Amino acid sequence: MSTLTRPRRLPLVAWLLAAGAIAVLLLTTVLAAPASAHGSVVDPASRNYGCWQRWGNDFQNPAMATQDPMCWQAWQYDTTAMWNWNGLYREGVAGNHQAAIPDGQLCSAGHTGDGRYNSLDAVGAWKTTSVANSFRVRLWDQASHGADYIRVYVTKQGFDALSKPLAWSDLEQVGQIGNTPASQWTPESQGVSIQIPANAPGRTGRHIVYTIWQASHSDQSYYLCSDVDFGGGSTTPPTTPPPTTPPPAPAGCAASYKSTGQWPGGFQGEVEVTAGSSAIQGWTVTWTLAGGQQISSAWNATVTTSGSTVTARNASYNGALAAGAKATFGLTGSGSNSTPTLSCTATA
Known part of the structure; x- marks a missing residue:
């Protein structure tokens, strides 16, 4: 592991990228899907896919707090859980799903991903999709893993999704398909999809559909x-946030990258960190180096590398940020220039 710091900013390289190209790079960084693509249920949308789909272009808009309060608390808890909507999985379960996932943690896959997805277990008026008692679940597989099996469950009639954490005993299986290689799925522009028929007679009103996808990977x-x-009705949550489980304390940040120079065999870049809707005391930005890249120097942050993973932590003077405030740090490196996918974690 190497630690790289530099006390002052380097002069900009003479050939900066054109302003239009920089804007494209910034937009690509913010909106790109995670590098290690997997998949999710996209209809009826899973909780974090729906939040990303509705608010990914405007996730710091305070109107979300009243228009979509459950998504608001999820975005505030950890933005990477929304960007990585296709990574909500566990490994090594060997089919023992109930042993691996405790009651009350079903929507976060038992606090998988170092707790990144915990906010998805919050109880409250998540936005709903209207369905009939006979419906289909559409699962999108970006990496074409295929499935050993896919099982669909629905909460039993009488379950109160507005006040009760989801438990295994609340679920009834209503659909399933067996081993289905990706070659039998429907081709999409970015991956493949499949529809699983489900039938949940006697259901009315708000319910939770729970899908277990055992990927062939x-x-x-x-x-x-x-x-x-079930049966239609309003899908708009009340204007007052209704969760009975207190949402996690809001703290978050986002990071974007822009190239500020490149030359044969090297590059220079700048990372902008933006605090979320509440003040933060520190920030950490991580990303993965492209093949052949190495970090040569950095300033306004302490940057370390371990293998291909880069970790940048705030300096002593730019970690504390007010809500919506920004900090920047710069770096130079060797290798071909590229736009990395950044992950930002804040310290409250």
Whole structure:
């Protein structure tokens, strides 16, 4: 591991990228799907896929707090859980799903991903999709893993999704398909998809659809909560946030990268860190180096590398940021220039 710091900013390289190209790079960084693509239920949308789909272009808009309060608390808890909507899985479960996932943690896959997805277990009026008692679950597989099996469950009639954490005993299986290689799925522009028929007679009102996708890739099990309304009705949550489980304390940040120079065999870049809706005391930005890249120097942050993973932590003077405030740090490196996918973690 190497630690790289530099006390002052380097002069900009003479050939900066054109302003239009920089804007494209910034937009690509913010909106790009995660590098290690997997998949999720997209109809009826899983909780974090729906939040990303509705608010990915505007996730710092305070109107979300009243228009979509459950998504608001999820974005505030960890933005990477929304950007990585296709990574909600566990490995090595070996089919023992109930042993691996405790009651109350079904929507976060048992606090998988170092707790990144914990906010998805919050109880409250998640936005719903209207469905009939006979419906289909559409699962999108970006990496074309295929499935050993996919099982669809629905909460039993009488379950109160507005006040009760989801438990295994609340679920009834209503659909399933067996081993289905990706070659039998429907081709999409970015991956493949498949529809699983489901039948949940006697259901009315708000319910949770719970999908277990056992991917044909190592031993990856995906656990996906979708909120539905059987028989139609309003899908708009109340204007006052209704969760009975207190949402996590809001703290978050986002990071974007822009290239500020490149030359044969090297490059220079700048990372902008933006605090979320509340003040933060520090920030950490991580990303993965492209093949052949190495970091040569950095300033306004302490940057370390371990293999291909880069970790940048705030300096002593730019970690504390007010809500919406920004900090920047710069770096130079060797290798070909590229736009990395950044992950930002804040310290409250």
